[in-house]
Amino acid sequence: MQIKELFSRQQIEDRVKEIAGVINEDYKDKKEICIISVLTGSVFFTADLLREIKIPCNLNFLKAKSYQGMCSTGNVNISYGDDIEIEGKDVLLIEDIIDTGITLCALKKYYSTMNPASFKICTFLNKTCRRVENVVPDYEGYEIDDKFVVGYGMDVDGKLRELPYIGYIED
Ligand code: IMP
Ligand code: MG
Numbered sequence: 001m002q003i004k005e006l007f008s009r010q011q012i013e014d015r016v017k018e019i020a021g022v023i024n025e026d027y028k029d030k031k032e033i034c035i036i037s038v039l040t041g042s043v044f045f046t047a048d049l050l051r052e053i054k055i056p057c058n059l060n061f062l063k064a065k066s067y068q069g070m071c072s073t074g075n076v077n078i079s080y081g082d083d084i085e086i087e088g089k090d091v092l093l094i095e096d097i098i099d100t101g102i103t104l105c106a107l108k109k110y111y112s113t114m115n116p117a118s119f120k121i122c123t124f125l126n127k128t129c130r131r132v133e134n135v136v137p138d139y140e141g142y143e144i145d146d147k148f149v150v151g152y153g154m155d156v157d158g159k160l161r162e163l164p165y166i167g168y169i170e171d
Pocket of ligand 2: 039097
C-alpha cells in the first residue's frame with residue numbers, strides 16, 4: 001500500500017483560513033454558531049477551523065460510521081448526541097469528506113425536524129463524482145476525484161488519521 005500526497009500541510013492550513021474567512025463574513029451578525037462536528041474524521045478540521053472563526057462557537061459532536069475498509073457499506077450508523085439542542089440556533093455541521101452523501105442526508109433529515117434558525121454544511125473534501133444522495137455543502141475545502149484519501153483525520157480501518165497531510169492510497 002502506497003500513500004501519495006494530495007494536499008500538503010501548508011495547503012490545508014491555507015485553505016482552512018480561507019474557509020474561515022468566508023464563514024466569519026457570513027456569520028458576522030450572529031451571536032453564536034452551533035457547531036456539530038461529525039466524529040471521528042472531522043476532529044482535525046474542526047479544531048483548525050474553529051480556531052480561525054471569530055464568532056463564538058458552541059461545539060458539539062456526534063458519531064457516524066458508514067465505511068468498512070475502503071468501501072461505503074451504504075448504511076450509516078449514527079450515534080446522536082442526545083444533548084444537542086438546536087432549536088432556533090444557527091447550526092454549522094462539519095464533515096471531513098462527503099462521498100456518497102448518505103451520512104449527511106440522514107443527518108439533514110434528522111435535524112430538519114428540530115427547527116434550527118439556519119442549517120449549513122461545511123466539509124473539507126468533496127467527492128461529488130461518488131454522490132448517491134443530493135447533498136451540496138455550503139462551504140468546502142477541495143473538490144477531489146474518486147480517490148480513497150487518508151490523513152488529516154481520515155482513516156482506513158481506523159489507521160492513518162494522524163498524518164498531517166492528506167494522501168491517497170495507490171495499490
Ligand atoms: P458518505 O456517507 O458516503 O458521504 O461518507 C461519509 C463518511 O465516509 C465521511 O465522513 C468519511 O468519514 C468516510 N469517507 C468517505 N470517503 C472517504 C475516504 O476517501 N477516506 C476516508 N474516509 C472516507
Ligand atoms: Mg466523516
